[in-house]
Amino acid sequence: PAGTLVGAPKVRAMQIIDELEPVGRQLYGGTVGYFGRHGDMDQAITIRTLVFRGDRYSYQAGGGIVADSSAGAEYAELLAKSAVLRSALALAAEGL
Template identity: 55%
Template sequence: MEIIDALEPVKRGPYAGVVGYVDFSGNLDTAIAIRTMFVGPTGASLQAGAGIVADSDPSDEDLECHNKARALLATIPAARRMTLRRNSAGTQA
């Protein structure tokens, strides 16, 4: 963690952490958050990564990260349209 803190210019937040739940029956489901996006009043911040394994190809993993980031970015115009529609209908989100 010290190496990550020294090398990465931005704090990860929940990125690359575990997200999950335990239900009332005791079932557990978790996942590693390898793509996250936070949207605030002044903009959006996103992070995307890949699961590196022994036979990973660096260029394929890089492409995977870019594709994941593009998918997140593509949601922003849709969210704007939804917000504009709600606001024009008089319903605030």
């Protein structure tokens, strides 16, 4: 994952994540993008992801936590980010 999503120092942060999280993050926290043949590039950190595999889907959302973060506020932000993905799925299910 990107350094902004795991904290610093990155190696220790990754070790802690590995100890605490029972499931791999998959695409979450990585990047998606492209490299063009003329030297152009565009990348984005995946902090909200929606993945379809066959007839199943999963989604993840998150953000960065810093020293003065409020656990309640961070959780509310996570729920708000997730709500966007849930809404998109509901609209897709309705055929919109």
